[in-house]
Amino acid sequence: MPPTDTKKWPYCPIYIGDVLVSAAELPNDAFGVYLKLLLFQWNKGSIPNDPQRLASMTGEPLDLFLQMWKGEDIRLSDKFQCVNGNNSRLQNLRMEIHRKEFEHKSRVRSEAGKKGADSRWEKE
Numbered sequence: 001m002p003p004t005d006t007k008k009w010p011y012c013p014i015y016i017g018d019v020l021v022s023a024a025e026l027p028n029d030a031f032g033v034y035l036k037l038l039l040f041q042w043n044k045g046s047i048p049n050d051p052q053r054l055a056s057m058t059g060e061p062l063d064l065f066l067q068m069w070k071g072e073d074i075r076l077s078d079k080f081q082c083v084n085g086n087n088s089r090l091q092n093l094r095m096e097i098h099r100k101e102f103e104h105k106s107r108v109r110s111e112a113g114k115k116g117a118d119s120r121w122e123k124e
Contacts, residue, residue: 012042013102018094022079030068033058034076038095045099046089049082 019038023031036058041047047054055065068074080090 012039013098015098018098022094026074026076029064030074030076033060033065033068034079037076037080038092041091041095042099046083046091047080049088049090 019035023034026034037047037054040057047057051066051069052062054069055062058065060068069077080092083089083091
């Protein structure tokens with residue numbers, strides 16, 4: 001599930017090696033679309049399994065988007081899978097691993113900060 005308040009996450013860590021390896025074969029225009037889709041997933045937890053909506057989200061005309069999404073040479077759709085059997089939502093599994101790790105670290109740091117603040121104010 002996406003975080004309850006994505007405003008707590010003003011950035012997305014980009015693991016350069018992961019992105020470059022997963023997108024090495026993509027031409028620049030498809031790479032830009034792929035990166036946008038990853039960022040939308042980071043923000044929302046998943047992306048819609050609807051090429052028309054994805055084309056709109058990425059700012060690509062539908063015909064060009066479809067060539068990148070399910071074309072003969074480029075298949076961005078292969079980089080995303082259905083979410084837990086839900087055919088209406090998609091995730092890049094590697095991005096989801098990083099997002100969950102980040103969410104966990106964020107929660108742990110928040111709890112530690114609250115404990116530290118509580119102990120500081122209880123002493124005074």
